[in-house]
Amino acid sequence: MTTVVRIRVLSVLAVALLWELLALSGAGADDFFPHLWTLAAAFGDVLTSDFAGDVGVTLFQLFWGASIGIVVGLVLGLLLATRPLVREIVEPLLVYLSTVPKIVLYPVFLLFLSVGTESKIAMAAFGAFFPVVLHTLGAVSDVRPVWLNAARLLHTSGGQRMRHVYIPAMAPTMFAGVRLGIATSIIGTVMAESKAADEGVGYRVIFYYSQYQIPQMYVVLLLVFVFSVLVAVGLDRLGRVLRLGGGHRTDREISL
Amino acid sequence: MNAPTDGAAGTAPALVIADVSKSFGDQTRRVPALGKVSLTVARGEFVSLIGPSGCGKSTLINIVAGLIDGYEGRVTVSGAPLDGPHPSIGMVFQDDSTFPWLSTLQNVEFGMRMAGVNATERRERAMEMLDLIGLRSFADRYPAQLSGGMRQRVALARALAMRPEILLMDEPFAALDEQTRMVLGEELLRLQEELQQTVVFVTHNLGEAVQLSDRVVAMTARPASIKAILEVDLPRPRDSSIVSSDRYGELVAHLWSLLREEAITAFNQRDAAQAGAVR
Numbered sequence A: 001m002t003t004v005v006r007i008r009v010l011s012v013l014a015v016a017l018l019w020e021l022l023a024l025s026g027a028g029a030d031d032f033f034p035h036l037w038t039l040a041a042a043f044g045d046v047l048t049s050d051f052a053g054d055v056g057v058t059l060f061q062l063f064w065g066a067s068i069g070i071v072v073g074l075v076l077g078l079l080l081a082t083r084p085l086v087r088e089i090v091e092p093l094l095v096y097l098s099t100v101p102k103i104v105l106y107p108v109f110l111l112f113l114s115v116g117t118e119s120k121i122a123m124a125a126f127g128a129f130f131p132v133v134l135h136t137l138g139a140v141s142d143v144r145p146v147w148l149n150a151a152r153l154l155h156t157s158g159g160q161r162m163r164h165v166y167i168p169a170m171a172p173t174m175f176a177g178v179r180l181g182i183a184t185s186i187i188g189t190v191m192a193e194s195k196a197a198d199e200g201v202g203y204r205v206i207f208y209y210s211q212y213q214i215p216q217m218y219v220v221l222l223l224v225f226v227f228s229v230l231v232a233v234g235l236d237r238l239g240r241v242l243r244l245g246g247g248h249r250t251d252r253e254i255s256l
Numbered sequence B: 001m002n003a004p005t006d007g008a009a010g011t012a013p014a015l016v017i018a019d020v021s022k023s024f025g026d027q028t029r030r031v032p033a034l035g036k037v038s039l040t041v042a043r044g045e046f047v048s049l050i051g052p053s054g055c056g057k058s059t060l061i062n063i064v065a066g067l068i069d070g071y072e073g074r075v076t077v078s079g080a081p082l083d084g085p086h087p088s089i090g091m092v093f094q095d096d097s098t099f100p101w102l103s104t105l106q107n108v109e110f111g112m113r114m115a116g117v118n119a120t121e122r123r124e125r126a127m128e129m130l131d132l133i134g135l136r137s138f139a140d141r142y143p144a145q146l147s148g149g150m151r152q153r154v155a156l157a158r159a160l161a162m163r164p165e166i167l168l169m170d171e172p173f174a175a176l177d178e179q180t181r182m183v184l185g186e187e188l189l190r191l192q193e194e195l196q197q198t199v200v201f202v203t204h205n206l207g208e209a210v211q212l213s214d215r216v217v218a219m220t221a222r223p224a225s226i227k228a229i230l231e232v233d234l235p236r237p238r239d240s241s242i243v244s245s246d247r248y249g250e251l252v253a254h255l256w257s258l259l260r261e262e263a264i265t266a267f268n269q270r271d272a273a274q275a276g277a278v279r
C-alpha cells in the first residue's frame, strides 16, 4: 500500500522533473515548455480570473449530461436485456453508432439545440450513453441461469427477479459502464466547449491558446487532468464500498 | 366427487407423477428425453433417482420443479395439479446457485424476504437453518469466501428455510470432491433423521442412494423410464456406520446389477452420437 503511494508520488515528481529538464533545454519554441515557476505564477493568474465561473458551467453541463446519458443507458439497456427479439435488432445498431465519433454530431446539436449549455449537455449525454447501454446489454450474460431457476424455486415474481437477481448480478458490469461513461462525458463536454462556446473549461483552454498565454493553458489542462483522475479514483472507491469491483468488461469499443 | 376436504388433502401423497414423458426439439428432430414415468412419493419419504448419464433424470426433476413445461402426463402435488413452481416445493441444484452479492445469512433469508416474512422472524428462522447446517459462524461471509461444499450447504439451508413440503435435489454434491461429498452425505443423512423431509434426490452414486433413501428408483438409458424400484430395508435412524453392514453391501450390489446394462446402453448411445457427429 505505502509502496504504491510512494511509487505514485515518485512518478509525479519524475514527470515534473522531466518537464523542467525540457524547459531548461529550451526545446520547442519560446513557451512550449514553460518553467515550473512560470506555471506556478500562471496558476495564480488562472485562479484570480473568473475561472470558478467556467468550472461551474462545465460541472453543471457535465452533471446533467452524464446523468441523462447514464439513466437513459441503464433503463434502455435493462429493457432491451430482457427482450431478446428487440435486442437482436437494436444491439447491432447501437454498436455501430457507438463507433461513430460523437464530435461529428456536434454541429447537429448546435443546429437543433443552441451554442450554449444544451448542446454541451447533449454531447456529455451521448458520451455517457453508449458505454452504459452497451455494458448493460453485455451484463446480461453475467446472470447465470441457475440463479434465475433458484429464485423461481424460492417463489419470486418476475419483478422481484428483475430487482433482486438481474440487477445485482449485472451491477458490476453496469458500474464499469458508468465509470467509462462518466470518463467519456468529461471528454465530450470539454471538447464541445473548446469547439464553440463562450464559457466553460474547454473554452478557457482555447481562449488562453488564442491569447498565446501558454502557461495558463497548461494550468487549465493540468486541472482538467487532475479532475478526471480524482473522479476516476472516487468512482473506484465507490465501487469498492458498493462491492461492485467484479466488472472488468473493457472489450467494447468507445470513441468520441 | 373428489372435492378436496382437509382430511383428503392431508392423506394425498406428497407427489404423484403419472405417465409423464417429454421430448425436446421440434417435429423434424425430436429427442425423446423421458419415457413414460409413473411414481408416487409419500410424505416424509426419501426417494432417489439413479440412472445413466443423460438418461433424463434432470428432465424429470425439473418437470416436477415446474421449470419445464410442454410435457405429457400429469403431476400432482398434495393432490393439486402442477402449474409452474409449486409453493410447497424447494430445490437444490447441481451447480452453485448461491447469490454471490448476498452474505450467507442474506442468502438463507432471500426466499423469506421475497415472501414478505418480517425481519425478526426471518432472522430467527435463518439462524436456525444456519445452526442446522453448522454455518452460523459464517453468517456474514460471502459465497466467494466459502468452499464449494459450504456453498451447497447454504443453498440447502436457503431451500429448507422456506419449509418446503417437498425438497428436490439434482445431484447436489456432484460438483464437489469425494471427501466433501461424503461429509455432506453424512450431514444430509443426519438432517433427514431429524426433519423427516420429503425428498426426491438425483444421484450417480450407488452408495449414496442406498445410504440415504427409503426407495431407490433405477432408471433406464434415454429415454428414461423406471427399470426397477429398490426398497431400502435398512433400519432408521441410520448413521454413516450403515455402510459397513452386510445388507448395505447387498443392496448396492443389487442396484448395480440393475443399472449395469443401462449404463452400457447409455455408453453405446453416446458413442453412436459421437460417431454421428463426426460423420
Ligand SMILES: Nc1ncnc2c1ncn2[C@@H]1O[C@H](COP(=O)(O)OP(=O)(O)OP(=O)(O)O)[C@@H](O)[C@H]1O
Pocket (backbone or CB within 6 Å): B024, B025, B031, B032, B033, B052, B053, B054, B055, B056, B057, B058, B059, B060, B222
Ligand atoms: N433443453 C433441452 N433441449 C434439448 N435437449 C435436451 C434439453 N435438456 C435435456 N436435453 C436432452 O435430454 C436428455 C436427458 O437430459 P437430462 O439432463 O435430463 O439427463 P440426466 O439424466 O440429468 O443426465 P446427467 O446424469 O448427465 O445429469 C439428454 O440427451 C439431453 O441432451
Ligand SMILES: [Mg+2]
Pocket (backbone or CB within 6 Å): B057, B058, B059, B170
Ligand atoms: Mg442431470
